[in-house]
Amino acid sequence: MLKNDLVLRAARGEDTDRIPVWLMRQAGRILPEYRATRSRAKNFIEFVKSPDLACEVTIQPVDILGVDAAIIFSDILVIPEAMGLPYQMIEAKGPWFEKTIQNKNDVDALHIADENDLRYVMEAIALTKKELNDRVPLIGFAGAPWTLFAYMIEGSGSKTFSKAKQFLYTQPQLAHQLLEKITQSTINYLKGQVKSGADIIQLFDSWAGVLAPHQFYEFSLKYISKICDAIQPLAPVTVFAKDAHYAIGEIAKIKCNTIGLDWTIDPATARAQAGNKTLQGNADPCLLYSDEKTIAAETKKMLSAFGSQRYIANLGHGLYPDIDKEKVKFFVEFIKNYKP
Amino acid sequence: MLKNDLVLRAARGEDTDRIPVWLMRQAGRILPEYRATRSRAKNFIEFVKSPDLACEVTIQPVDILGVDAAIIFSDILVIPEAMGLPYQMIEAKGPWFEKTIQNKNDVDALHIADENDLRYVMEAIALTKKELNDRVPLIGFAGAPWTLFAYMIEGSGSKTFSKAKQFLYTQPQLAHQLLEKITQSTINYLKGQVKSGADIIQLFDSWAGVLAPHQFYEFSLKYISKICDAIQPLAPVTVFAKDAHYAIGEIAKIKCNTIGLDWTIDPATARAQAGNKTLQGNADPCLLYSDEKTIAAETKKMLSAFGSQRYIANLGHGLYPDIDKEKVKFFVEFIKNYKP
Numbered sequence: 318m319l320k321n322d323l324v325l326r327a328a329r330g331e332d333t334d335r336i337p338v339w340l341m342r343q344a345g346r347i348l349p350e351y352r353a354t355r356s357r358a359k360n361f362i363e364f365v366k367s368p369d370l371a372c373e374v375t376i377q378p379v380d381i382l383g384v385d386a387a388i389i390f391s392d393i394l395v396i397p398e399a400m401g402l403p404y405q406m407i408e409a410k411g412p413w414f415e416k417t418i419q420n421k422n423d424v425d426a427l428h429i430a431d432e433n434d435l436r437y438v439m440e441a442i443a444l445t446k447k448e449l450n451d452r453v454p455l456i457g458f459a460g461a462p463w464t465l466f467a468y469m470i471e472g473s474g475s476k477t478f479s480k481a482k483q484f485l486y487t488q489p490q491l492a493h494q495l496l497e498k499i500t501q502s503t504i505n506y507l508k509g510q511v512k513s514g515a516d517i518i519q520l521f522d523s524w525a526g527v528l529a530p531h532q533f534y535e536f537s538l539k540y541i542s543k544i545c546d547a548i549q550p551l552a553p554v555t556v557f558a559k560d561a562h563y564a565i566g567e568i569a570k571i572k573c574n575t576i577g578l579d580w581t582i583d584p585a586t587a588r589a590q591a592g593n594k595t596l597q598g599n600a601d602p603c604l605l606y607s608d609e610k611t612i613a614a615e616t617k618k619m620l621s622a623f624g625s626q627r628y629i630a631n632l633g634h635g636l637y638p639d640i641d642k643e644k645v646k647f648f649v650e651f652i653k654n655y656k657p
Numbered sequence: 658m659l660k661n662d663l664v665l666r667a668a669r670g671e672d673t674d675r676i677p678v679w680l681m682r683q684a685g686r687i688l689p690e691y692r693a694t695r696s697r698a699k700n701f702i703e704f705v706k707s708p709d710l711a712c713e714v715t716i717q718p719v720d721i722l723g724v725d726a727a728i729i730f731s732d733i734l735v736i737p738e739a740m741g742l743p744y745q746m747i748e749a750k751g752p753w754f755e756k757t758i759q760n761k762n763d764v765d766a767l768h769i770a771d772e773n774d775l776r777y778v779m780e781a782i783a784l785t786k787k788e789l790n791d792r793v794p795l796i797g798f799a800g801a802p803w804t805l806f807a808y809m810i811e812g813s814g815s816k817t818f819s820k821a822k823q824f825l826y827t828q829p830q831l832a833h834q835l836l837e838k839i840t841q842s843t844i845n846y847l848k849g850q851v852k853s854g855a856d857i858i859q860l861f862d863s864w865a866g867v868l869a870p871h872q873f874y875e876f877s878l879k880y881i882s883k884i885c886d887a888i889q890p891l892a893p894v895t896v897f898a899k900d901a902h903y904a905i906g907e908i909a910k911i912k913c914n915t916i917g918l919d920w921t922i923d924p925a926t927a928r929a930q931a932g933n934k935t936l937q938g939n940a941d942p943c944l945l946y947s948d949e950k951t952i953a954a955e956t957k958k959m960l961s962a963f964g965s966q967r968y969i970a971n972l973g974h975g976l977y978p979d980i981d982k983e984k985v986k987f988f989v990e991f992i993k994n995y996k997p
Contacts, residue, residue: 482943603822
């Protein structure tokens, strides 16, 4: 039995006696402890593949920041790798794939991954679950199929992801075949995560925002929905489609529990569109550069706008690496002590 | 008297017997003729500062693509330069400033620019106006103050513009002083553009989307509104605040004529929020990678959703440089021949 199950209760729509909070990228470079653990691995890929190191950095923010959930340290690109497209993480540049997907032969050659291809994640989750000792829930995650597809076509980050979008416009059938393979791999992966101990799952559609709405519905939300159908019977699911501001009403129709919101979304507008789904978010990550007075004032506005039920406080994007850890602690404490 | 004043008529809310169309970045790398003219300048800055070359590339898309307006070839960063911050345009990387704004001394040292600091733009406009020979209107433009501010603090492009946003949170008064100086410079500049022959003005808030809504209203829209107050008595004004999806209703309250929309905005939603303002946009730039059948089908959907009045067809962002010129011509022709 979890000692603190506030995040799960909020996700399931049950009453919570205070607003729970965790932060995207809480296991990250803002913590000196993270940087120390990170330096013990020879590179990012080895770091991700070391269950003991992943466990360490996953638990650090629970101890240091006092957040109400841990999120397993990993990377969304482990799925493309498990399917047959290895990547490197290049310092200050981001991910880079030597091989990308160009045609039907490339798609056909991809393997449908399952939990056995990703044993290191399963081990990291099992180990973390044990070490957490039921203090808080453990969040598992995956990239949404469109976001993984975008990297697999483009081969790296991009401002426009125009190659990946071109693929959708010019080879829609092949795009669907690839998305289907990614979706099947992701379902297998997330089932394994839940079996290994993840209490709740988040899907990150980091590049939803580059799509036109009709493309988001056809090439992204359709596959997110398939994953929710498969996973929601096993664990609550959060869908975070960054910058898909127009889609909240449609996301509310699929079998997810919680909708993640970026910092451009007005809380009242989101509530009006999200039906009875729980909402998560959405402070501007740059707010944490402010003084405590400003953080308190803006956070209070956010909490009172979302209300205290069916709500999980978070940022609207991941923590930026140069944010002062003390400001993050202040933000977390402010939320935990907030009385409506 | 203009032979084709459809863009102006639409901007003023007057009846148009067909939908006018022009394209952001129509004077650009998609045209071999542009690349030929470009190669005659030693670098980008010299290109921008050569009225005869700017005139040539401004008129090319009118001749080659058949668009209903020309937009003067220039760069939004000529204002920071005229205020005292020179920049370079680095191939495949974008703009880079050697000196950036850090403190009050830096802000105080900036010059308030006027048309005399930007004679080369005035000359380019006057020359282009003459060479266009009243075939179509000439669009003048400037960057919105927040977008210029963002470059002046950050010193280059950025995914998050977190330094510029940090400045807003930590030095709001100084931010307002800098924005005020940029605004005054921009008003002087745009008055000069209209006097030199620009028939209509567009403001580009390219980085509106990184701001939280409360910041957009306080640090961006306020200054856009000041510019509109000063310029709209002289020429119609279009405001394009990319990714500020939440702000259409607020932009509709200021003294602009037309609201530019990026490709994530649903036309019907925008109509409902924009009152009697004219709308401009918003095809996905990647649509032009498609075959003609797909371009026709998607464009038809867009045109019928916006309706034929108070509407100027365009993309939701600038043309991407690797788009086939024939596809652009097809898109323009399709719009010009469209019957509701």
